[in-house]
Structure formats: C-alpha cells, structure tokens
Amino acid sequence: MTSRVAFVTGGTGGIGTAIVRELAGMGHKVATNYRNEEKAKAWQAELKKDGIDVALVKGDVTSPEDSARMIKEVEDKLGPVEILVNNAGITRDGTFHRMKTDQWTDVIDTNLNSVFNVTRPVIEGMRERKWGRIIQISSVNGLKGQYGQANYAAAKAGMHGFTISLARENARNGVTVNTISPGYIATDMVMAVPEEVRAKIVADIPTGRLGTPEEIAHGVSFLADERSGWITGSNLDINGGHHMGW
Numbered sequence: 001m002t003s004r005v006a007f008v009t010g011g012t013g014g015i016g017t018a019i020v021r022e023l024a025g026m027g028h029k030v031a032t033n034y035r036n037e038e039k040a041k042a043w044q045a046e047l048k049k050d051g052i053d054v055a056l057v058k059g060d061v062t063s064p065e066d067s068a069r070m071i072k073e074v075e076d077k078l079g080p081v082e083i084l085v086n087n088a089g090i091t092r093d094g095t096f097h098r099m100k101t102d103q104w105t106d107v108i109d110t111n112l113n114s115v116f117n118v119t120r121p122v123i124e125g126m127r128e129r130k131w132g133r134i135i136q137i138s139s140v141n142g143l144k145g146q147y148g149q150a151n152y153a154a155a156k157a158g159m160h161g162f163t164i165s166l167a168r169e170n171a172r173n174g175v176t177v178n179t180i181s182p183g184y185i186a187t188d189m190v191m192a193v194p195e196e197v198r199a200k201i202v203a204d205i206p207t208g209r210l211g212t213p214e215e216i217a218h219g220v221s222f223l224a225d226e227r228s229g230w231i232t233g234s235n236l237d238i239n240g241g242h243h244m245g246w
Helices: 014-025 037-049 064-078 101-129 150-173 195-203 213-224
Strands: 005-008 029-034 055-058 083-086 132-137 175-182 235-238
Touching: 005 014, 005 064, 014 029, 014 037, 014 083, 014 213, 029 037, 029 064, 037 055, 055 064, 064 101, 083 101, 083 213, 101 132, 101 150, 101 175, 132 150, 132 213, 150 175, 175 213, 213 235
Parallel strands: 005 029, 005 083, 029 055, 083 132, 132 175, 175 235
Antiparallel strands: none
16 A cells, blocks of 8 residues: 555544544554644654654644645645545534624634635645545534534535535546545543433434444545545445435
8 A cells, every 4th residue: 555645634633533543554644733732742642652653733724824834844744745634623502593703603714614724735736646535524414404503514514515526626637535424423522411412312323322433534544545546526424324315
C-alpha cells in the first residue's frame, strides 16, 4: 500500500482520534490541527505510547486565512496532502424559535464553512497529481433532522451537497469525494448524556447499541483506500440501522 499524507480536522476528538489511529495504522503520515496546545500535546504523547506519531499544527478551521496557512505548514512538514478528512464539528443546540444568531453562525462556520476553508487549499494539488481522497464526516441528523438541531442538521446536510458537486468536478482528475454519516456514537459527549436518555436512543437503533469511533474510522479507511477509486459522490451511512434509505 502506498503511504500518503493525510490531514484530519478535529483529530483530537473521539471520532477524530480513531480516524487518526486508523490512517496511521494503514501506514499514512497523519497530521491534525489543534487550538489548545496543552491538550493537544498531551493527546500526541498518548498516541506516541502506541507508536503513532502525529504532526500537530495550530489552526482555526473557521478562518480561510488560518486554514490556508495550516495546510501549508502540514505540507512543509510532511508533503502534499493527499487524503483530507473534514471531521471538525461542534453543537450549539436549541429549538429554532429560541436560537441565538451566534448559535447558528458558530455551528455553520465550524461544521460547514470549514469544509470550504480546508479543502480549497488542497484541491488544486490533488487535481494536478491526479489523485486524492476527500471525506466529510457528516451525521445521521443531516439526513433525518433532529429536534433542537436546525443549525447542526443544516450544516451536516450541506456537506452532502458539497460532496456530490465536488465529486462531479474532480472525478476525471482521480480525486474522489465522499461523505460518511455516523449515527449515535459512544463518544465522551454521548456517554455524558443521562443514562435514561441514552436508553431511549439505543431503543430506537435496530442493532441495539451505540456505534464506536473505530467503526467510523473503518469507513474512512475504506473510502481512503487505493481500491476505492470508483466510489465518489457517495454517502456511507454508519448508524446501526437507525436511519435507512436507498
């Protein structure tokens, strides 16, 4: 397998960490961004204990200028970015009739505008080299909606439109663009929800359990693989059957 340079936004989170580990395990050179240096360094040290060396770059994905600088720093350290995983995301939940402007803009900036900001600096290089993998981490709630998440659902649904348009534009240049839509995953954030609320969520999942970050990471490794070059403009649902469509 050819070793590639992979950049994962939001790589220090629960799903992000699993993606970083998975791509590193495939032999790729992996980088991620951070905003809190102390936390990022501690995270990096934990991965080093398992023999995983991850390049860290400070950067704010909501800023086009900072994203461009961040990508340049990664490429100066490791080489051209060939695999991009747009994973950064936040929630600022609230019913729409009570939603504040900053709840909307913070989520749109971090979850959707960041996809433009980070992808734009790498796409031309991928086209020139005739190879690239771009993968968005969306959400089941971008497909079915969710009470109190008009901002989050809008951003995650927007990822799908971005994916299929970019896939059409770049297919002949050897660049695939796909989306993964996780269901409810047993991250620290979900596990912090009261047990009775989690029980109601699980009761609505046909497989009868929450997913794991590693299952999402496996989907990323599948789409990033050399043999996945004929898969583009697709959405991979990994949700335990919670939401089904065809």
